[in-house]
Amino acid sequence: MGRSPCCERDHTNKGAWTKEEDHKLISYIKSHGEGCWRSLPASAGLLRCGKSCRLRWINYLRPDLKRGNFTLEEDDLIIKLHSLLGNKWSLIATRLPGRTDNEIKNYWNTHVKRKLLRRGIDPTTHRPIKARRETSESKETEDSLVKVLSFGSDLEKEESFGEERRCQKSLTCQKESLDLNLELRISPPWQAWQDQQQRDETKLLFGRRKYLCSACRFGLGNGKECSCGNVKRQIEESSSSSYSSSDISSSVVGYDFLGLNTSVFDFTSLEMN
DNA sequence: AAGGATCTCAACCGCACGGAC
């Protein structure tokens, strides 16, 4: 049995939004708030599907959006975050107030990627793709980037490196070079699972994708403000699992990342007892 | 000025997830 379509495609508009549609959407959300996107179009008198309305609101109409060019600071931050998080645009967007994941993704694909390539850095791996050319622009930043992003090459030479030591080395290196406070446990993209059982157990415990409430996302409080139940659930579960509660709670909230308290991105690299 | 090439970015699409039933 197939999934039902998100909307009746025959009866919905597609393509660019008109001013009239924008106005309808804005005034509806102003008076009723966000949420229930599926039923919103009918209620707001729009011939659009709910997903389209949500996208238009989040990426374009939201009042707190910062329009205009990216600053050098934002540029730098995007590169740093991408080197740590990869194409997790929504996570990156949470660190750039007023910017949307779509905006950052587009900016990355059209500007930053090219910029890194010009510097001889692979935008996917953030490692040098050839002998670095000397350029006059932003030498300091470039040096810092090359230093942090080349840690992988060093590691490749050290095949006997244990997984734990590799993690420690990469995080220490990133931390020092990027001037970031990274007292957190995240998996480098290349981290291998020790075995299938470990992967399955972790998946079973935490699920594959984490949806966190605002409190968890921004690390507010120590779980008191948590409305998604992640904090409570994990602490409860920790008592009956092989994970220590300190491992879990420290992965949930309380880190200071880029000067902001932050939530965990992924639990897949929790220390195993 | 014309028109082809390239770039930009809003919007779409398919899929994955959590929750409800």
Next chain:
DNA sequence: GGTCCGTGCGGTTGAGATCCT
């Protein structure tokens, strides 16, 4: 445990803008 629904995410597309010859 299975299915459906609502939502969110990341990759891709394509129309309009801009650049180049």
